[in-house]
Amino acid sequence: MRIVFLNPQGNFDRTDAYLTEHPDFGGQLVYVKEVALALGRLGVDVDIITRRIRDPEWQGFEQMLDDFGQLADRVRIVRLPCGGDAFLAKEALWPHLPEMADAIADFYADKAPDFLTAHYADGGYLAVLLKARMGLGFTFTGHSLGAQKLDKLISSTGKSFESLDDRYRFSQRIDAERLAMADADTIIASTSDERMSQYGHPLYTGAIEPTDDRRFRVIPPGINSAIFHADSSLDERETLARLRSGVRNPGRPHVVVASRLDPKKNVAGVVEAFCRSPELASGADLALFVRGVDDPWAGIEALRADEQAVLGPILDRIRQAGLIERVSFVNARSQRELAAGYRLFAASGSVFALPSLFEPFGLAPIEAAACGLAVVATRNGGPSEIFAGGAGVLMDPEDPEDMGRAFLEGLDRYPQLARAGIERVLSTYTWDKTAAAYLEQIETNRGIGVRAMEGAVPVLDASRRIRAYLDKA
Ligand SMILES: O=c1ccn([C@@H]2O[C@H](COP(=O)(O)OP(=O)(O)O[C@H]3O[C@H](CO)[C@@H](O)[C@H](O)[C@H]3O)[C@@H](O)[C@H]2O)c(=O)[nH]1
Numbered sequence: 001m002r003i004v005f006l007n008p009q010g011n012f013d014r015t016d017a018y019l020t021e022h023p024d025f026g027g028q029l030v031y032v033k034e035v036a037l038a039l040g041r042l043g044v045d046v047d048i049i050t051r052r053i054r055d056p057e058w059q060g061f062e063q064m065l066d067d068f069g070q071l072a073d074r075v076r077i078v079r080l081p082c083g084g085d086a087f088l089a090k091e092a093l094w095p096h097l098p099e100m101a102d103a104i105a106d107f108y109a110d111k112a113p114d115f116l117t118a119h120y121a122d123g124g125y126l127a128v129l130l131k132a133r134m135g136l137g138f139t140f141t142g143h144s145l146g147a148q149k150l151d152k153l154i155s156s157t158g159k160s161f162e163s164l165d166d167r168y169r170f171s172q173r174i175d176a177e178r179l180a181m182a183d184a185d186t187i188i189a190s191t192s193d194e195r196m197s198q199y200g201h202p203l204y205t206g207a208i209e210p211t212d213d214r215r216f217r218v219i220p221p222g223i224n225s226a227i228f229h230a231d232s233s234l235d236e237r238e239t240l241a242r243l244r245s246g247v248r249n250p251g252r253p254h255v256v257v258a259s260r261l262d263p264k265k266n267v268a269g270v271v272e273a274f275c276r277s278p279e280l281a282s283g284a285d286l287a288l289f290v291r292g293v294d295d296p297w298a299g300i301e302a303l304r305a306d307e308q309a310v311l312g313p314i315l316d317r318i319r320q321a322g323l324i325e326r327v328s329f330v331n332a333r334s335q336r337e338l339a340a341g342y343r344l345f346a347a348s349g350s351v352f353a354l355p356s357l358f359e360p361f362g363l364a365p366i367e368a369a370a371c372g373l374a375v376v377a378t379r380n381g382g383p384s385e386i387f388a389g390g391a392g393v394l395m396d397p398e399d400p401e402d403m404g405r406a407f408l409e410g411l412d413r414y415p416q417l418a419r420a421g422i423e424r425v426l427s428t429y430t431w432d433k434t435a436a437a438y439l440e441q442i443e444t445n446r447g448i449g450v451r452a453m454e455g456a457v458p459v460l461d462a463s464r465r466i467r468a469y470l471d472k473a
């Protein structure tokens with residue numbers, strides 16, 4: 001059997017060269033790669049279809065056919081044209097997806113694959129186009145849906161829909177999501193909370209009914225336990241020395257943050273909570289993993305403009321609070337270094353903070369928990385289900401007082417939380433389980449036959465629907 005993963009946004013290479021360096025290279029990439037590799041281990045042939053990029057700034061994505069090396073001989077990376085050679089942000093891909101659908105149909109002209117799995121709104125839209133054209137069934141995994149992002153950006157920035165739409169293309173994204181939800185054979189959600197609350201958003205009414213059991217399958221993602229584990233005995237001395245060199249007070253417990261510098265990840269919220277709580281600042285230091293710069297106090301020009309726009313005010317706030325000596329910056333260059341850094345901080349009883357305004361699932365906190373950190377996470381989204389029953393502490397990411405309280409509780413109860421977190425992650429979140437569940441679902445779907453598509457694929461434009469929703473709200 002050959003299963004295709006549709007993830008047009010680009011990237012995928014043997015060395016994970018740009019993981020988390022660009023805003024479009026995050027957890028979804030890790031997810032697609034890990035599930036694809038795990039399906040390969042189950043004996044399935046897998047193609048990850050993605051954008052071909054020929055850009056001197058983003059080298060390594062030029063070849064059409066590639067793979068992940070000897071350990072994954074069943075998994076191919078297939079890079080096809082979509083909107084020219086230059087790297088493009090995901091929001092710029094919409095007009096080019098029909099071109100990519102043509103290229104995919106040509107690529108499989110001699111032998112069609114057996115099933116598609118589509119990722120994010122853009123992969124979902126591609127699947128809708130391919131199903132109409134090639135009669136292939138598909139699963140849709142949203143990863144993150146536009147409606148929640150729109151809500152949070154409107155409430156946190158006060159910007160108009162028009163200006164946000166201009167930047168984030170919600171009109172295209174939300175329509176693409178609606179089409180993918182309506183047309184998918186199965187929608188894969190990471191948690192029941194994601195299924196009910198995210199797919200239940202009023203902007204998806206009419207496209208999907210979240211209580212319809214026939215349309216959903218909840219499949220939790222996983223962690224790579226060869227990387228994220230609590231055994232520090234194998235960590236390389238040089239890596240540890242480099243990571244430790246950025247830490248001002250290595251023996252103290254820390255509040256650790258490792259998120260992309262994206263406003264919705266709300267790193268500034270943790271900094272605000274830390275600066276406001278003398279009790280917290282007297283009991284712990286703050287450690288911020290910021291990839292791409294060793295010492296931000298010496299300058300942040302190496303970061304992209306949008307990252308500088310997030311980090312600049314954070315530095316100002318720390319300076320203004322007189323807490324420079326209490327904040328460490330760590331530059332982890334890969335997931336292996338990130339995991340070694342987590343273990344370093346776990347040794348001093350530290351907590352991992354996930355302060356996102358909204359987090360659809362959250363691989364970062366389960367990876368941190370597997371390395372022995374106690375988790376304090378946003379109550380908005382997946383973490384409320386992942387860490388239910390006391391495996392972590394939940395907080396309101398928009399309330400610095402509540403965040404301060406949650407961090408103190410996490411530090412105070414470190415031994416118990418760290419133990420409960422590891423148990424929860426190891427018993428529930430493995431990529432092999434994720435892949436086995438995908439395979440089972442795909443085999444079931446193939447047995448049933450492909451759901452018929454109703455009507456033609458319309459032009460993507462949800463702007464009237466979104467305006468009507470916002471007027472009502
Ligand atoms: O310096 C770093 C920091 C992070 N990471 C990795 O980046 C990923 C981040 O993933 P996640 O915490 O899940 O966040 P997003 O990148 O925002 O991923 C999206 O997609 C994920 C998979 O569906 C969901 O879990 C998220 O909620 C959703 O926002 C993790 O695997 C990290 O190990 C690195 O490799 N290096």
Ligand SMILES: O=P(O)(O)OC[C@H]1O[C@](O)(CO)[C@@H](O)[C@@H]1O
Pocket residue numbers: 009023024025026027028029090120142143144145146149264
């Ligand atoms: O902020 P958004 O657009 O909801 O994006 C979240 C998505 O962004 C990415 O980080 C990059 O596309 C994905 O990994 C994730 O699914």
